[in-house]
Amino acid sequence: MSHPKSAITKQRILDAAARAFSLNGYAGTTINDIAMTAGMQGGSIYYYFESKDDILQEVLDVGITRVFSAARLAIGSLPASSAFSEKLEAAVTAHLTMLLQQGDYTSANIRVFEQAPPAVKRQNRKLRTAYGEYWGQLLSEGQRSGEIRKNVDLTILRLMLLGSMNWAVTWYRSDRMPIPELALKFCEVVLKGVGLSDDQLENSSRGRRARS
Known part of the structure; x- marks a missing residue:
């Protein structure tokens, strides 16, 4: 069992690393950068982690785990009778909130994953795959219910x-739109689309032919 002080220090290192990775990327972040952000000496980091890659591995894993847990909790908090559209909005809101508001771990995952060493990517991909499958199951429910064609x-x-x-991590501004409104707009695109229906397309084609 780890000592409480040791666990607190390790968490401080991870928080500092998540911040540094999200701002500077993998190559632009050094052990000394992480230590400075954590208020420690560079050499002290190695008491808790063997390498920068070990730190990155944990940061990426935490990022996916947190957003996955948030999405499941959001859907799990809804009544059992909730429609797919309600579940979708809850999951989208949870994902965006974790990414845009509670963010260093989740945004580090988005920004740094492709820069990570192959071994780190392979390990983290297991969690990413599980999260993707969760969304796949949710969308399948929408298709079964008829809310998705x-x-x-x-x-x-x-x-x-x-x-x-x-x-959205690259362009979202909270002063322009609150996250729940942004989530609703994402859901509207999924559920209502952006194109014309088949009947509308046919009527539009007939109109063009009549004018030509």
């Missing part, structure tokens, strides 16, 4: 939704 490719939809939410 049967001919929609759910893999592409999942990748588009998660990718667009994650990209």
